[in-house]
Amino acid sequence: MEFCDECGSMMKAGEGEDHWVCDSCGYEKGRDPEAEEAMETTQxxxxxxxxxxxxxxxxxxxxxxxxxxxxxxxxxxxxxxxxxxxxxxxxxxxxxxxxxxxxxxxxx
CATH class of the missing domain: 2.20.25.10 (N-terminal domain of TfIIb)
Incomplete structure (x- = not known):
């Protein structure tokens, strides 16, 4: 999950899923697959x-x-x-x- 740097809204994966797109303001930024793989969900x-x-x-x-x-x-x-x-x-x-x-x- 990613939040927009401009307006704070939740961003969605863009076409091709290689970047994030904000539905509210249109701001876009690239995705970092290595950082996402490093995330860990724990109990x-x-x-x-x-x-x-x-x-x-x-x-x-x-x-x-x-x-x-x-x-x-x-x-x-x-x-x-x-x-x-x-x-x-x-x-x-x-x-x-x-x-x-x-x-x-x-x-x-």
């Missing part, structure tokens, strides 16, 4: 979003009344986390106060 963001739920009681998480699908306990710690794009709502996670089973609100 780093997903790993950094993992919340360690051991010792959840020490983290000061709030509790609520909810049925644990594993042990049947009726209390769980809960927290909300943004796991999708910013324009979608957060997901609520529960951690059982007895068995520490973790589940999402929508895992019915």
């Amino acid at each position: 780093g963001q997903e790993v950094s979003e993992i919340i360690d739920t051991s010792d959840v009681e020490d983290k000061g998480l709030p509790t609520t009344t909810v049925h644990c699908p594993e042990c049947g306990n009726d209390r769980a710690y809960w927290y909300m986390q943004q796991i999708r794009s910013a324009d979608e709502s957060e997901t609520r996670f529960f951690v059982c106060t007895e068995c520490e089973h973790k589940w999402r609100e929508d895992d019915h």
